[in-house]
Every structure is written in structure tokens, then in C-alpha cells.
Amino acid sequence: MITIHLTINGEPVTAEVRPDEMLVSLIRRRLGLTGTKESCCVGECGACTVILNGKAVKSCVMLAAQCDGKEVVTIEGLQLNGELHPLQRCFVEANAVQCGFCTPGFIMTALAYLSEHPNPTRDEIRSAISGNLCRCTGYEQIIDAIESYVDQTNASA
């Protein structure tokens, strides 16, 4: 077992992980944060996406041991005082959520991307989320949600 120290959603965490354990397992099984999902487990579908040191990563192909000293943000880390993050609210309002299994992954990908590209075009958004798959929505309303968030954020800036 390997001892790692990291920050999860702003809280310091010390964990014992197996050498072959992935970050998604640490998040879901050891910490009980089940908002991050497992779907393909080969780094393809993106349902497991979290933010690691500010960048979106697929946690099912991220070795937990390599997260020592790093900051991880999961979907649970977005709410402030029980209030939805504005991007989450945009997902709700745009009907970007159907079965919901891919939703946390898309939200994390979008947030990480927007932190570096705050004013993307619709095409750039479409490209930015191309590492996340969805079987229900056809992506259109997901892009609507992210676009709406960009418009709102820029309007209030």
C-alpha cells in the first residue's frame, strides 16, 4: 500500500492506496464520493472526469498514487453553501441532463476548460467536450448549457 496526501474538494486527505488503484476508485470507494462515475474504465467515455491541479483528467486511467501532492475537484466540490454552481444550474435549465450518468463528467470537463478559455465559440465548446461521450442527449443541449453559462458569466463580468 502507498500513502498519499492530497486535497479533495479543498479538504486535505491522507489515503492508503494500492499501487494499481485508479483515482476513481479512491474517490468512489475509499472516500464515498460517488458523484464521479465509472462506465468504460478505459479512459474513453469521460464519465469519470475530475479536475486535477486545474486540468480535466479521466480518473479511471489516473493512478491514485500519482495524485500525491495534488488537488482534486469532483462534482461534489462545486456547490457553495448548498447552492448549485451556476454551470450546474445552466445544465438543469437547458435540459442538458437526461439519464444523468455522463453529466458530472461533462460539467467537470467544461469547468476546467472554461477556466482557461472563458470566452469560447459554440464550435470551440463542441470540440472541448469531444472527450466525453453521451448516449442520451446528442450533445446539443449540453452545448446550449455551457454556452448559456459563458454568456451569463461574461455578462456579469
Place this chain on the structure above:
Amino acid sequence: MNGFDYISAKDLLDALTILDREAGNACPVAGATNVVVKAQSGRLKDKLLVSIDGLNELRGIREEGGFVCIGALTTLAEIAKSELLKEKAYVLWQAAQVFADPVIRNRATIGGNIADASPTSDTAPPLLALNAEVVIQSLRGERTLLLDDFFFNVCKTALEDDELITSVRFRPCETGAFVKLGLRNAMAKTLISAAAIVHLDDEGKVANCTIAMGSVAPRPIRARHAEQAIIGKALTEETLTQMKEAVLIDIDPIESIRASKFYRMNVACTIAERAVRGAIV
């Protein structure tokens, strides 16, 4: 998962020391996105994964002594965003835009992709077209190898068990084109790819060129017969047709679940042609 052990290297010397000590049992891992998928099928059972993720000395893109040097741990995301590479290694920069997907690019490294030596690699054809060299280090010292001499066969390279790729370098080149064909438009394992750099002389004839291709042979290749077919000639329909016929000599595709040999034999030439045409625009 599949029973491997793990250690994190503190710095380059530490990493090389571990590799030297473990004598073939160690597997260096950076972004790990490829490695862990391999691990799921048991291929890393009882191995020692040596994480070099923290070796910041191996990151970075810079110009040095007339070369563009990319540290082995530079991520594909950093390459895709690099203004320097867009200007000085356009064909590699182009490939980075379509490498895997934006999220995987945050972890995948150029060194990892080269070391993996998959015939479907998307960094290899552009680097081969750039006549890139890999810089390799071990406790025994440093050596530089042409990338074309680095790839042997499917996932088999010149890298010894105690060695680590530390950087890749090439002469700057502003032009070129990379064309990738996959089964969908994102997260697509390459079906066929081609990278071409073509320089014309004052008469409009091809002074020199490099054409490299992926997913058409057991390793990424330079299509040297195709290159010879157009060097010294103007790019007409006729010379391009000759080039396409010459591609067939260079490639050696297999029949696979994803694509038949018939498909690759017939479409590879088209992709090579499109890369060449794209390179002269």
C-alpha cells in the same frame, strides 16, 4: 487490478537508478493513460511502475542550438496550445489537435507516446516527417537516435530496459500537413495517417520532402519510395499518381477488425496524397 508495484522517482537520476537496478522489471510511466489500459489485460503483472510524472526537468518546449526541443513529459495539451510549435513544427502541432481527445491530452505525454511505439501513434508520423531525434538517457550516459531508427516493430523500440527518453528534437519547420482518418471525429484510434513536409525549389519542383505514415505497417514509417517518386519533379497529376503507386511499396498493412487490408492498401495512397497537397498550400 493486475498486481503491479509502484514507485515514484524523485528526479531524473533517481529514475535512472531505479531502472538500472530493476533490470527489465520496471516500466516508466508518465501520464499513464496508455499504460493502465495495458495493465488491465495483465500485461504489467508483477512489474514495477516507476512514475516519472514529477520530473519537471523533462517538461518544456524550447529552442536550443538550432533545434526545437520538446521535453519527454510535455503533454499533448501543451503541444496543442504551443504558439512556438504552431510556428516551428506545424505538422506536429496539427497532429496534437486531433490526438485522442482534449481530456486525455492533459495527461498524455510525447515521451510516453513515442515509447509506446504503437503503429497508430499520432505523434510519430509528424516527428518522422520532421526527421526528429530522440534523446535517451541512462546511468551509462546519453545517446541520440534518429526516431526512424528508434522504432523496430509493433510496440518494440531501441530503448533498453535501463533507459529513459528525455526529449525529442528536430530542426524547425513552418510548413507541412497532417491528415488523420479514424472511425469517428474524436477519440479515434487512427485508421490511416500521413504527415508530409514538402519544399519546392524556385522552379516549383520538389527540392526535398518527407512523408511519414501511421497505422499502415507494424511501426510508423517513412514512406521513402513515395518520397523518391516526387523528389526533383513538379507535382502534377502524373507524379502524384506515381507517388501513390509508390506508397504501396512502403506500406504493409494487416487485415484487422477495424479495417481490411484492402481498405488500407487503397486509401493509404489517398491520405498520403492529401498530406502532400496540404503541405504545399
Place this chain on the structure above:
Amino acid sequence: MSQYGEIERNFKYLNRNMPRVDAQDKATGRACYAADLSFSDMLFAGALYSPYASAKVLHIDTTKAQAVPGVVAVMTYQDLSKPFSWGYYCYMTDRIRYEGDAVAIIAAEDEQALKAGLAAIEVEYEQLTPVLTIEEALAPGAPLVHEGNPDCEGNIWKHATAFVRKGDVDEAFAKCDRVIERTYTTGNVEHAYFETEAAVAVPDKNGRMTVYTGCANPFFGRRWAADACGLPRSKTRLVQTTVGGSFGGKEELAGLVTGRAAMLAQKTGRPVKYVTSREESIRCSTKRHPFRLEYKVGVNLDGTLQAVECKLIETCGAYHMHEWMSFRTKIHAAGVYNVPNVKIDVLGVFTNTVTSGAMRGYGSPQSIFATEQLYEEVAKEIGMDALTFKKHNLLKQGDTHPCGQVMKNEIILPEMIDQICEKTDYTKKHNEYEHQTGTIRKGIGMSICHRGCGLGGESPDNSACLITVHDDGSVMCNVGLVEVGQGLQTAYTQILAEALCVDPARITVNRVDTDTVVDSGITAASRCTVMGAQSVQMAGEQMKALLIETAAKKMFHAPVEMVELKDGFFQLIGVPNAMIPWQAVCECHHWTGGQGGLLAWYSAPDVHFDAEKGCGDGFPTYTYSVVVSEIEVDTETGDVKVCKVTPAHDCGYVINPQTVTGQIYGGVAMGMGFALLEDLGMRNGHIMNSNLDKYVIASSLDMPKIEPLLFESNDPTGTYGAKSMGEPATEAIASSIVNALRNALGVEIKHIPLNKVKIFELLHK
């Protein structure tokens, strides 16, 4: 007929957007799927599968597995009291019929021990010769998939045999001007719902078994759990967790996983969690039925269809319970056209390949792909424009359907076709594209179809709704149909709000718990709004009457007819300011002994199809769709870019346009996959593309521009006039893309799914 929004029907909560009631939980990660559950003392379960497509187990030794530290229980087929599960599948078996058959299951303390335990089981197999295709399965002397089964004739499953007879096709073929014959085939398609099958079985000390799982029919799931444990239904409970997609597929494997978890929980006395990996889910779960579709069409030179004869053979795979699909398949087999003479035969054949089951469309995407292309060939044969030909033969209100049903309700197809043609400039483009010679060729294709709403003649279509109105004014709604992502909870909230005249914020539509509501059948057939919600509307209206009675008699002291419920207040008609708020009436109702809730039971209108004569009614009503797809094909690589899809749907009445539109977008992605992307890579009975890296579904960068056209019509059958939308959203997409390919390339497409490799080979090999 109108487009959505043109007619104001004065509903307060319908025909408008409302944010999904389940969206917040899903967007925050709070929504609990079965794999998210954890119980103390919980074990982890999994199965060992056969490496062969057809085999007998000669010997199984679990000694080493039992000795693995952490392994708590091992069960094999030897521990079962009967060979087949409920529904005629196998929890485990020693007679392997496909690579997804399990021979043993294990419960272990953790996932590592589970994996090690499964790897330690030793099995000796005798390989048998598999039958892998319809042709192999039907060949004389073919090995039998289900030997000794009285429901089989060779490898033909008798229950799937169905037919339609109308008029005299032989006479019609003899007399008509032209006869055209074609055969098409379709392949397996994977649902790829994002949540793989997962169940947690929790036994209690009193012998009851509860299973938490996400599945398409909790009542089937309860049957599996009861069957696996040898318990009566009343001691078995299935609690639905959030479902991460189904598309018809969360049924058979979900049921087997439920049964396996339950039997291990019963044996160990501990909670048991069974989560399938993606590879396991793709390998073992049901797939869209592959079909061989053989057609013969008779037509006159004036463009009138005379006869359609077809034999539609479905590949059942290794197991089957979907005899109902043959019914729907036969009803839709000739398309939405007037055909006076019809001979339709459907049959189902077992093969040693992955089991076929329900998948969004349920026979329709396959037959629409065939007929909408076939009729273009028929038109070409007689020198008539294809669209003119189809419009000439379209069913109208009052016409007789190919199966004998008189089409009583409005059919708005002509208007839909005209509008979509105008929007897409269809005719001009279609003509222009027919004579291209360049490398990149454009194509435009249209597909026209109909779909029977609800279960119709497939099976009884009943649903229950139990509502309770509490003293605090909150309303609880328990239904038997499942939110699988399609927006059911939201639609039902809106429908109940409308019927009960109450603010939707007061309503909670619960997830299904078999302890709290009556069996309402399967969440499928796009029945949940059109039929399933009828019970919701009934319950709301009946409850409203009870509350009005309380307000009238006990609070206003006035006749019932003098009281109405409006905008959250019970009001005495004609007396301004005589208003009592909703919650006050609910409180009074409760404390004065008013009936606090009720169960409404809805039965869909009877549909009479004469199974012996092979004619009659198919479904209570139909929905209609027209889809136009525009593509560009690179003839040098086979790459197809779908540039734009314009789907037009007769929704009857749109309950929530945003959710309907979301279904349409998703349906386009799925239909596009069926045409151009999705390939399981079947080789000798094995699925080679067993994860989402190799099984290619559309990414965001593959999607076309989509412009949905929502139409509404006058059809009284469905809840508030709504029609089915879940399956119509996808069933004509692949067909429209195929017709666009035909337009672009001038070739016939005899098989889907395709991809660029196959398209290239079609053009160049």
C-alpha cells in the same frame, strides 16, 4: 394540424418547458445509481463466463476458488433447482449457448478477492459446433441451440412466428405491371447505456429479499429475484435506483444480475453488490435484433402499390422472450402506405450469438431501413419520382392499413412532408445530387414512417398510479413506470399538476418501488406518456373531485358544483374573496377523515387482431414522422459527414418541448450510429468490440446540425392527446441517411450498420 406552439389549449402546466425534476440531483452527483450504494457487511459478486459460443460443461471444480482468501460463497449451475431462470434465460448453466452464458458466480469480501476467486475456478468444456447466422441455423441438420425444447421447430422459435394476410398477393403479382424483389440485412447494435447493469441485494432476517437496481421493468426484476430465491412476490421487493439509460436494454442481463445477487445474498445472509464491467455488459446484454428482410413488391405503372409480400427473419440469438416484437414488426412491415394485398411472415431463429432483445424501435429501425429504400427502388423501376410515388400511396385518415386496421385518427403526413420539403429544399437538391461525379458527393434522403403508440396488440397495456395528498399539501405519486432518462418524472409531474390543478412544486413522483404500486408492465414501447400517464391523469382528476367535495361540504358549506380549484385556491364560483388555499383544504380533508389517496388503473383501448386470420388492428393510434438527412460522402475514403438532419414528428400534443427536443437530438445520434458507426465486430460468435473505445458511438464532433420540427395533431387517444416520442425520435434516422447515401452514390445499401471502411468497399471492391 399545427406546429408546436401555434394552438393555445389553455393548459396551465402542459405544452411548456419545466426544468426536469431529477436534473438537480443528477447535475450535482447526488443521484444514486445502484453502483453507488453501499451497505455494511456488503459482499461483491461477479460471474465466470464461457469462452465458447456453444459448449457443454463436462466438469467444474471450485475448490481452489473457495480457498481464495476473501471468497465467501461460490455457486455453480449445480446449485440451481432448475436449469432456466424466469423468462427462460440462465443464471448459470452447463449448456453454453453463447459466450455470455455464466457457469459460476462468486460473492467475496472485496473486488480483488472476487477477481482472484473467479480466476481460480477450473472448468472443462466440450466445444460444440455453433450456428452463427440465420442461414446456418436454418440449414437442414443444423445443430440445435435449444435441443429438446417443445417451443422450437429446429432453431425456429415458434412463439416469434407471426403473420399478416390481406387480399391475394399471388393474384396481385400475376396481374400487376412490375414486380420488384430485394433482400436487406441489419446487424446487432449495442444500447451502450452509460450505467452498466448493477444490483445490490439485501436480505433481511425475516426472509424477505430487497434488491436495489436500475432496470426497465422493476416488476420483471422482482420476478427474477423471487425466482432466484424461491420466494413469493409478496416477500420480494425491488427498489428502483436512478437509471443511467436503458433504451429497452436494462431487462434481461439486469434481471440475471438481480437474480444472481439475490441468490448469493440469500445464501450468505449478507448484502451482495453485483456491478457489471463494460465488457461484461456488452458481451452479455441483449442487442438490437439482426434481421434478414426479404421483400417482394407488386406495383402498377400508374404508381399504385398492389402487393407486398415479405419474410422478416429475426435473429433471436441464444435466448429470447420477445415474442411481442414479432407483432410490432409485422404491423409495420409494409410501411405507412396503402397496400391492398399483403402477405407478411415474421419468424425468429435461435443462434449461438448474443441474445437479442428490445432496443429503441423494436423492429422498426430495421424494417424502415428496408422499406423506405425499397420503395425508392420500386419508384425507379416504374420511372416515377420516389417522393411522388410515396405521397401517392400514403395512408390517409379513413384508409385501411396494410394489416387491416381502419385509420380512424388524423394523419398529418402530407402537410409534414410539404413543410419539410420546403425547409430543406428537398426536391431541388435530390435532383441535383443524382448526377455528381466528383470526389465529395452530396446526398439528401428522406424517410417516412409511422409507429403504433403504446403496446397495442403486443400485450395488455395497463398502468397504475397511486397518489396521496398529505395534510401539508404535498402530493406523492407512485407509478410503476420508470424514469430511465427520458423525462418521465417530469412529464408525470406536469400531467398530475394539470389534472389535480396544483403547483408542480408540491408534487413528488417517486422512483418505482414494487412494495408501493401495482405492476404496470415494462417501461418501453414509448408508452409512458401516451398510455402510462393516463392513470396519472385519472388519479389527479379523481383526487381533485374528492378535495373539491371536502372544500364544498365541509368548508364552504355549498354544493359541489359551486366550487372550483384554480391557481392554488378552492373558490366559490361567483363569490369573490370566497377562497381557501390548497393546503388548508388538504389539512381539513385529512383530519376530517377524507380519503387521503387513491389508485387509478388505466387500461389502454382494446386492440383486436385476429391472430388466426392474420388481420385486424395493431395499435390504438399511430404517430407519424418524416426525416430528411443531408450528407457529404468522400468517395476516396468512404467517410460520411452528416451535415444536417431535419426530423419532423407528429407529437400529438407536446407535453414538454425541451424534453421532447432532447429525445430527438439523442435519437439522431443513435440512428446515425446505426447507419454509419456502430459495429460490434462479431467474429465466430464473439464480440470483439467490447468496450466504448472499439464500439464506436457518436462523439460531439460527429453530430450534424439538427433542426427538429414538432407537429401537433388532433388525436384523442393519448394522455392529453400526446403520442409516443422516445422511439420515433430514432427509428427513421438511419433510413434517411441510407437514402441520402443512395442519392449521393447511386448504390443500393443492403446492410447496416456501415462505416467508412464498408462504404469504401461498397464503392470500390
